[in-house]
Amino acid sequence: MTDQPMDAEGGYEADSDRDGLGFEHRSVMTAEVVAAFEPVPSGTVLDATLGAGGHSEAILDARPDLDVLGLDRDPDAIRAARERLARFGERFVAERLAFGGLRSAMSDHDIEKLSAAIFDLGVSSPQLDRAERGFSYRHDGPLDMRMDTDQAWSASDVVNGYDEADLRRIIHRYGDERFASRIARAIVAARPIESTAELAQIITAAVPAATRRRGGHPAKRTFQAIRIEVNRELDELSDALDDVIGALAPGGRLAVLSYHSGEDRIVKDRFRAASGDCDCPIGLPCVCGAVQTVRIVRGVPRTPSAVERESNPRARSARLRVVERVDIDRDHGAITTARDTPGGPGGRG
Numbered sequence: 306m307t308d309q310p311m312d313a314e315g316g317y318e319a320d321s322d323r324d325g326l327g328f329e330h331r332s333v334m335t336a337e338v339v340a341a342f343e344p345v346p347s348g349t350v351l352d353a354t355l356g357a358g359g360h361s362e363a364i365l366d367a368r369p370d371l372d373v374l375g376l377d378r379d380p381d382a383i384r385a386a387r388e389r390l391a392r393f394g395e396r397f398v399a400e401r402l403a404f405g406g407l408r409s410a411m412s413d414h415d416i417e418k419l420s421a422a423i424f425d426l427g428v429s430s431p432q433l434d435r436a437e438r439g440f441s442y443r444h445d446g447p448l449d450m451r452m453d454t455d456q457a458w459s460a461s462d463v464v465n466g467y468d469e470a471d472l473r474r475i476i477h478r479y480g481d482e483r484f485a486s487r488i489a490r491a492i493v494a495a496r497p498i499e500s501t502a503e504l505a506q507i508i509t510a511a512v513p514a515a516t517r518r519r520g521g522h523p524a525k526r527t528f529q530a531i532r533i534e535v536n537r538e539l540d541e542l543s544d545a546l547d548d549v550i551g552a553l554a555p556g557g558r559l560a561v562l563s564y565h566s567g568e569d570r571i572v573k574d575r576f577r578a579a580s581g582d583c584d585c586p587i588g589l590p591c592v593c594g595a596v597q598t599v600r601i602v603r604g605v606p607r608t609p610s611a612v613e614r615e616s617n618p619r620a621r622s623a624r625l626r627v628v629e630r631v632d633i634d635r636d637h638g639a640i641t642t643a644r645d646t647p648g649g650p651g652g653r654g
């Protein structure tokens with residue numbers, strides 16, 4: 306199935322012209338995330354995509370009974386978030402880890418269960434705005450695009466190393482790009498390609514002149530696709546969502562902000578699977594094998610308000626999905642959430 310763009314004008318590059326000297330990132334749908342976590346039990350919240358720490362800060366401010374464990378694989382993000390959130394003292398800890406490191410981080414910090422978790426997928430503004438990180442078609446830089454700056458594999462390996470069919474596949478799948486074939490062919494013909502400006506110019510020339518004037522920068526979708534491939538952004542996501550659902554305390558909530566249809570489809574599928582489409586009658590043992598571990602808090606994903614969409618172009622394509630952990634005692638037809646558990650789950654320690 307072809308990925309459909311959520312918002313042809315949206316995407317992260319729209320306001321990346323500004324000077325990115327500090328590590329600044331305008332968090333998306335912060336009020337909605339804080340509201341979604343209002344009913345969660347006391348304890349620890351996982352911020353799996355810490356970035357500049359905006360969501361963590363809002364959660365820590367809103368709920369003095371919650372701590373935050375923040376993860377990010379970008380060392381700049383970890384440094385910036387630690388500085389920004391230092392005022393919360395022991396209520397905030399950060400680890401430079403990818404999603405796969407979640408369980409080890411929980412065990413290192415003696416966290417048995419999570420009260421909530423947030424994934425705010427995609428890139429942060431500083432990753433895009435700093436030319437030397439090589440994410441942006443607007444600033445000339447090396448073909449890099451690595452979130453984890455120690456990773457050996459970079460955009461140059463994809464652009465200069467993939468064969469035409471693989472380039473076409475990723476540009477089509479991760480970029481929702483209808484001119485994927487033409488772009489892949491042009492990239493292969495122009496190799497070696499050294500810089501983001503060179504790549505952007507090759508893509509622009511490959512796209513029919515009539516479409517260059519519509520739908521934002523012609524290189525936007527291809528850059529998004531290469532970035533997703535370099536960082537294997539979708540590969541870890543399904544497993545990480547299952548892992549987090551398994552770690553939530555009863556009544557704990559998982560909120561995910563996604564920005565393109567490939568991400569959102571994974572989130573929707575995992576949530577649907579975990580909400581267990583079991584047909585067996587409540588009160589009788591389940592024979593179909595489906596196990597419900599969450600309830601979907603709202604069937605239709607939330608989107609940003611008109612005001613936020615207007616003021617923050619990066620928010621335009623955002624979709625917020627939330628699930629709540631339930632423990633079902635099928636034999637007795639009971640659903641347990643934190644509200645049934647005096648004192649809620651344990652936090653750290």
Ligand SMILES: C[S@@+](CC[C@H](N)C(=O)[O-])C[C@H]1O[C@@H](n2cnc3c(N)ncnc32)[C@H](O)[C@@H]1O
Nearest residue numbers: 332354356357358359360377378379403404425
């Ligand atoms: C959109 S930003 C998060 C912004 C943050 N919510 C805020 O309010 O400042 C996404 C962050 O997630 C990180 N990230 C993306 N995929 C990751 C992964 N698989 N493991 C760890 N961090 C990841 C990126 O490095 C980036 O800093």
